[in-house]
Amino acid sequence: MTAKDTSSVFSRLSLFLRAGLIGLLMIYRRLISPLYGPVCRFFPSCSAYALEAVTVHGAFKGTWLATKRMCRCHPWNDGGVDHVPPGGKRFAPGEEPQIVVLNHPVIPADEESRPAA
Amino acid sequence: MDFFETILLPFRWLVSWVMWAFHEGFTFLGMDAASGWTWTLSIVGLVVVIRAALIPVFVKQIKAQRGMQALQPDLRKLQQKYKGKTDQLSRQAMTQEQMALYKKHGTNPFAACLPILIQMPFFFALFTVLNGVSKASDNGEGIGALTVEDVRQFDAAEIFGAPLSSSLLHGWGTEGHGAVAVLSIIMIIAMTASQFITQKQIMAKNMSEEAMQSPFMRQQKMMLYILPLVFGVGGINFPIGVLIYWTTTNLWTMVQQFYVIRRMPTPGSPAAKALAERRAKKGLPMVPLLGEKKAEPAVEAVEPAKGQRVQPQRKNRKRK
Numbered sequence: 482m483t484a485k486d487t488s489s490v491f492s493r494l495s496l497f498l499r500a501g502l503i504g505l506l507m508i509y510r511r512l513i514s515p516l517y518g519p520v521c522r523f524f525p526s527c528s529a530y531a532l533e534a535v536t537v538h539g540a541f542k543g544t545w546l547a548t549k550r551m552c553r554c555h556p557w558n559d560g561g562v563d564h565v566p567p568g569g570k571r572f573a574p575g576e577e578p579q580i581v582v583l584n585h586p587v588i589p590a591d592e593e594s595r596p597a598a
Numbered sequence: 599m600d601f602f603e604t605i606l607l608p609f610r611w612l613v614s615w616v617m618w619a620f621h622e623g624f625t626f627l628g629m630d631a632a633s634g635w636t637w638t639l640s641i642v643g644l645v646v647v648i649r650a651a652l653i654p655v656f657v658k659q660i661k662a663q664r665g666m667q668a669l670q671p672d673l674r675k676l677q678q679k680y681k682g683k684t685d686q687l688s689r690q691a692m693t694q695e696q697m698a699l700y701k702k703h704g705t706n707p708f709a710a711c712l713p714i715l716i717q718m719p720f721f722f723a724l725f726t727v728l729n730g731v732s733k734a735s736d737n738g739e740g741i742g743a744l745t746v747e748d749v750r751q752f753d754a755a756e757i758f759g760a761p762l763s764s765s766l767l768h769g770w771g772t773e774g775h776g777a778v779a780v781l782s783i784i785m786i787i788a789m790t791a792s793q794f795i796t797q798k799q800i801m802a803k804n805m806s807e808e809a810m811q812s813p814f815m816r817q818q819k820m821m822l823y824i825l826p827l828v829f830g831v832g833g834i835n836f837p838i839g840v841l842i843y844w845t846t847t848n849l850w851t852m853v854q855q856f857y858v859i860r861r862m863p864t865p866g867s868p869a870a871k872a873l874a875e876r877r878a879k880k881g882l883p884m885v886p887l888l889g890e891k892k893a894e895p896a897v898e899a900v901e902p903a904k905g906q907r908v909q910p911q912r913k914n915r916k917r918k
Contacts, residue, residue, distance in 0.1 A: 522706045524697035556658045560708065561701025562694055586691035591679065 498540035506532045522560025525584040532580045538569035609723035614742030616644050634755035645846040665705035728839035731763040762839040785841040786833035790826040792848040797822050
């Protein structure tokens, strides 16, 4: 087996795992997470972070990133905004997966002068 | 499954050891070692140990929620900014800005999933311990810190004629199954009721008006109706011993919530007004209902400017 074959087996396995993980995370986010409401101290929430990490960085690095994030999410951490590091898969403009779009919302500018409606 | 077992092993040891210790203690105090009540109290003891260990996390949470008062003006500004924007992306943007705000003020109203995650391995460990009692007893094995003798004793232990190790669904035809069914159903109702009361208490008394209008509330309401279902399904599947643990921990949550709502209510909530009134009646000084921060006088100065002091009362009446 050449090095190229090994790497293609590896990348196929990775793609397969990635699809499985994305499925599991989506089921969790749809069915289980709403049960106890938002509890996460971060934006994006841990499950949104994990979904984006696996989507963008693949099964292995994504899982690693998500695990690190979950270890950061405890009552003695102040939380805040914590995005998935950039890199990994690139998407054409307008073709980003929904989770990537949702995790990076455009923050509208503050309009201090706008009269309160 | 083996991987799962390995992770649970230390928790099984801990859980079984705590139960064993309580059992020994109660026996030493003169209770019958073989009685189901001694074992029931051992399970209750386990709940007390786990929940007491989680109190610091809870207190941290309460304090963080009190700290929220300081950033109310900023939060209100944010709500104004996103008023009427209900699409998902705007909501996401608002959440992101909100999180940044919490970080800036060093306070965060969310508990993180840690308290839930911590309890899970204990619950699973307890479940496998209690669930495995019958089998281990038949095979003459011990479980964790429990000796073969303890396991046999536990397997035979019963309360109101219902064996602690049998469940509604998996005990058909065995002795005392009628009692198991009745006890399971009573505990399912007790769990559901305590959950319901806890949630209602929080929603009706301990939420500021801002929090009442957040989307978080919708999910809370959903949970109010889904959890009884979970208790129902679990309740008929799990052995009586597990149900005792579950019911006790729910009751603990309810009492803890009662205490917190009465003594340390969320500022701006109906319960905070009630506490202020109670204190005024007794002629006690107004305690700062937001923690002992130096920022207190500033907030007091803002209060009268916002409107008459009578107004909160009126709102309170209207909601009823």
